Amino acid sequence: MSAPKGARAGERGPDRADLLAMLYTMKLTRALEERIERRLYRQGKIVGGVYVGRGQEAISVGAGMHIRRTGDPARDDVVFPSHRDMAVFLMQGIEPRRVLAQYMGRRTGPTRGRDGNMHMGDMTHRVVSFISHLGDTIPVAAGCALTFRMHGTDQVCFAFFGDGTTSRGDWHSGVNLAAVQRLPVVFICNNNQYAYSTPLARQMAVARVADRAVGYGIPGESVDGNDVLAVHDAVGRAVARARAGVGPTLVEGVTFRMTGHSAHDDAGYVPDATLEEWRGRDPIARFAGQLETRGLVDRAGLVELDRRIEQEIDTAVGGAESDPWPAPEECLEGVYHGTGGDAWR
Amino acid sequence: MKRSGAKATIDLAGLYPGPARPIANPGLTRDQLLEIHRLLRLNRIVEDKLSALYRQGHITGGFFSSLGQEAISVGTAFALRPDDPLAPMIRNIGSVLARGVTPGDLFLQYLARRDGPTRGRDGTLHFGNVERFALIGPISHLGTLIPVMAGAALAARMRGEDRVALTYIGDGGTSTGDFHEGFNLAAVLRLPLILVVENNGYAYSTPLPRQVAIASFAEKGPAYGVAAESVDGTDVLAVYAATRRAADRGRRGEGPTLLECRAFRMKGHAEHDDMRYVPKDLIEAWKNRDPIDRFEAFLVAEGHLRRADLETAAATLSRGVDAAAETALAAPLPEPHEALGGVLCEPGFEKPWWPA
Numbered sequence: 098m099s100a101p102k103g104a105r106a107g108e109r110g111p112d113r114a115d116l117l118a119m120l121y122t123m124k125l126t127r128a129l130e131e132r133i134e135r136r137l138y139r140q141g142k143i144v145g146g147v148y149v150g151r152g153q154e155a156i157s158v159g160a161g162m163h164i165r166r167t168g169d170p171a172r173d174d175v176v177f178p179s180h181r182d183m184a185v186f187l188m189q190g191i192e193p194r195r196v197l198a199q200y201m202g203r204r205t206g207p208t209r210g211r212d213g214n215m216h217m218g219d220m221t222h223r224v225v226s227f228i229s230h231l232g233d234t235i236p237v238a239a240g241c242a243l244t245f246r247m248h249g250t251d252q253v254c255f256a257f258f259g260d261g262t263t264s265r266g267d268w269h270s271g272v273n274l275a276a277v278q279r280l281p282v283v284f285i286c287n288n289n290q291y292a293y294s295t296p297l298a299r300q301m302a303v304a305r306v307a308d309r310a311v312g313y314g315i316p317g318e319s320v321d322g323n324d325v326l327a328v329h330d331a332v333g334r335a336v337a338r339a340r341a342g343v344g345p346t347l348v349e350g351v352t353f354r355m356t357g358h359s360a361h362d363d364a365g366y367v368p369d370a371t372l373e374e375w376r377g378r379d380p381i382a383r384f385a386g387q388l389e390t391r392g393l394v395d396r397a398g399l400v401e402l403d404r405r406i407e408q409e410i411d412t413a414v415g416g417a418e419s420d421p422w423p424a425p426e427e428c429l430e431g432v433y434h435g436t437g438g439d440a441w442r
Numbered sequence: 443m444k445r446s447g448a449k450a451t452i453d454l455a456g457l458y459p460g461p462a463r464p465i466a467n468p469g470l471t472r473d474q475l476l477e478i479h480r481l482l483r484l485n486r487i488v489e490d491k492l493s494a495l496y497r498q499g500h501i502t503g504g505f506f507s508s509l510g511q512e513a514i515s516v517g518t519a520f521a522l523r524p525d526d527p528l529a530p531m532i533r534n535i536g537s538v539l540a541r542g543v544t545p546g547d548l549f550l551q552y553l554a555r556r557d558g559p560t561r562g563r564d565g566t567l568h569f570g571n572v573e574r575f576a577l578i579g580p581i582s583h584l585g586t587l588i589p590v591m592a593g594a595a596l597a598a599r600m601r602g603e604d605r606v607a608l609t610y611i612g613d614g615g616t617s618t619g620d621f622h623e624g625f626n627l628a629a630v631l632r633l634p635l636i637l638v639v640e641n642n643g644y645a646y647s648t649p650l651p652r653q654v655a656i657a658s659f660a661e662k663g664p665a666y667g668v669a670a671e672s673v674d675g676t677d678v679l680a681v682y683a684a685t686r687r688a689a690d691r692g693r694r695g696e697g698p699t700l701l702e703c704r705a706f707r708m709k710g711h712a713e714h715d716d717m718r719y720v721p722k723d724l725i726e727a728w729k730n731r732d733p734i735d736r737f738e739a740f741l742v743a744e745g746h747l748r749r750a751d752l753e754t755a756a757a758t759l760s761r762g763v764d765a766a767a768e769t770a771l772a773a774p775l776p777e778p779h780e781a782l783g784g785v786l787c788e789p790g791f792e793k794p795w796w797p798a
Binding site for chain 2: 264265266267268269270273274276277279298299300301302303304308309310311312313314315344
C-alpha cells in the first residue's frame with residue numbers, strides 16, 4: 098500500500114496527495130474490518146474476538162496523518178492505538194496481510210500467533226501494543242513521552258482511547274502525570290458514545306470528554322469525529338504544542354460506534370433511530386463527497402478505488418491464509434530475554 | 443529540532459498563604475462556637491500528647507499529625523448530622539473526636555492495647571465504628587475510601603435516607619486512580635457525597651506544583667460536572683459553612699461536592715520526618731495562620747470568651763488527656779493467642795455495616 102506521508106504538524110492543511118491518501122486509508126480500514134468482522138469471523142477463520150472501528154475511521158486517520166515517520170528511531174513519533182484504531186496500524190506500515198495473520202493466529206502476525214485482534218504492536222513501526230486493560234496504556238504513553246524529554250528530542254506520543262476509558266483510574270493517573278510534567282503527548286479520545294452497553298450519560302456527568310481537561314490544567318478540544326479534516330486540524334494544533342514542549346492536549350472526536358462492542362454483540366441496546374441518524378453522517382461518504390466537490394476524485398475514480406482495495410484485501414487474505422501456524426515449541430520463544438523475542442525494546 | 447532536556451526549577455510561590463479574610467459567624471450559637479473551640483483545642487492537645495508518647499517509644503507504628511489542619515477535621519465533622527456516614531483519613535483526629543470517640547479510646551488504639559478499637563491489631567486512626575458513630579474506618583491506600591464512600595452515599599439513597607457521606611483526601615491522593623473512579627461514579631449517579639480535599643501543600647515531600655497542573659482543586663469540579671468550592675482551611679467557620687452548603691445540596695439530591703480546604707502541613711509527613719525539603723520561610727508564613735489561634739482571637743474579639751477562659755479550658759482539657767494517656771499506658775496488651783480472633787466471622791466480632 099502507499100502509506101500516507103509524514104506529518105506536516107498543522108503548519109498547513111493537507112495537500113492533494115494527503116487528501117487522497119486519507120480517503121484511501123479510511124476506505125481500506127473500513128473494507129478490511131468489514132472483511133474481518135462480517136466474513137472471516139463468521140466463517141470461523143478468526144481466532145478470538147473482533148473489535149472494529151466502523152464509523153470512527155476519521156479519527157484515527159485524521160490524527161494519524163500527523164505521526165512523524167522518517168525511519169529514524171530518534172526522530173519518529175510513537176503511537177499507542179486503541180482496539181478501534183486499525184487505520185493507525187496501517188498508516189504505521191503494518192501491512193493488511195500481517196494484520197490478517199494476527200487475527201488468524203498465524204506465525205507471521207506481529208504476536209506470532211500468541212494473541213489475536215488488535216492486541217499487537219511492533220516497535221520497528223513505533224506501535225506500542227495495546228494493553229487489554231483499558232487506560233493502562235496512558236501511563237505507559239506518559240512514560241514514553243518522558244523519555245523523549247529526557248533525551249531532548251521533539252518526538253511526540255499519540256495515545257488513543259475511548260469514552261469509557263476516561264473513567265478509569267489509570268487514565269487519570271497518566272493524564273495527570275503528563276500534565277504536571279508537561280509531556281509531549283496527544284491524548285485522542287474516540288468518543289463513540291457507548292462503553293460496551295453503557296451510554297455516555299452513564300459514564301460521565303459532563304457533556305464532553307474534552308470537559309475533563311480543565312481538571313488537569315491542560316487544553317481540551319472537542320471536534321466532530323466524523324469530519325476527518327476537523328480532526329486533522331485539532332490534532333495538528335495539539336501536536337504543535339507537544340513538539341514545542343508546551344505540554345499535552347486532550348482532543349475528543351465525537352463519533353458513534355456503528356457496530357456492537359465486538360463481533361458477537363448485536364448492540365440491541367442502541368436505539369435504532371440513533372444508529373440511523375449517525376448512518377447519515379458517515380465519515381467516509383462525507384469526505385468522499387467533499388473531495389468530489391473539490392474535483393479531486395470523480396465517481397469512476399471512487400469505484401475504481403473500491404475495486405482496487407477489495408483486490409488488495411483479497412490478496413492479503415489469500416496470503417495470510419497460506420501463512421503457517423506457529424509450531425507448538427515456538428510458544429516458549431520470547432518468554433525470557435534471549436529466546437527470540439528480542440525485537441521488543 | 444531539540445527541546446531543552448534541562449530540569450525546571452519548582453515554583454513554590456503558590457504555596458504561600460495569601461492575606462486572611464476575617465472569620466465570620468455563619469449563625470452559630472455561643473454554645474456551638476464553644477464546642478467547636480473545645481474540639482479544636484482537644485485535637486491539638488491529644489496530638490501533642492501522641493507526639494510525646496511517640497518520642498518516648500510508646501506508640502506502635504507511625505503518628506501522622508494534623509497540626510495546622512485541625513479546623514478542617516472539626517469544621518467538616520461539626521457540620522454533619524451524627525448519622526451521616528463519615529470516613530476520616532489519617533490526619534482527621536478532630537473528626538472522630540467530633541463524633542464522640544474519646545481521647546481514652548484513641549490512646550488505647552495508638553498504644554495497640556487490647557481494649558482499643560482494633561484490639562491492638564492496628565495503630566493510628568485505622569479504625570471505624572459504624573454502630574455508635576457512623577464512622578467508617580480509613581483505608582491506608584490513599585483514594586480507596588472514595589469509591590467506598592460513594593457506595594455509602596448510594597446505600598443511603600437506595601434506602602430512602604437523607605444522609606450525606608463525607609470523606610477526605612489529601613492533595614497527593616487526588617492523583618490516584620481510585621479518586622477519579624470513585625468521584626466520577628458519585629458525579630454520574632449524583633450521589634450525596636462530600637469529598638474534602640485537604641490541600642496541605644505537600645504529599646510527603648512532593649510539593650503541589652509537582653502534583654497537579656492546576657492552581658486550585660476547585661478547578662476539578664467542572665471536570666466532573668459537580669459543584670466545587672475552595673475555602674480557607676485555617677478558618678473553622680468557613681469550613682463549617684461550606685460543608686453545610688455541600689450537605690444541603692446533597693440532601694436535596696443535587697449530587698456531590700468537591701470541597702477544597704487550603705492549609706499547610708506544619709509537621710513532617712509523619713513524626714519521623716523532619717521535612718527538611720520544606721523551605722523554612724514557608725513554614726514561618728503559615729505559622730501566622732494557625733487555625734486555633736485565629737479562632738480564639740475571634741472568640742475573644744466577639745466577646746464569647748476572655749483570654750483567661752481560654753487558658754482555663756486548655757488546662758482542664760490537658761488534665762483529662764493526661765489522665766486518659768496514663769490509663770491507656772497501664773492497660774493490657776493483647777495476648778498472642780488473641781491474634782486469631784476476628785480473622786473470620788465469628789461470634790463476638792460481628793459488625794453492623796450500616797449506622798442506625
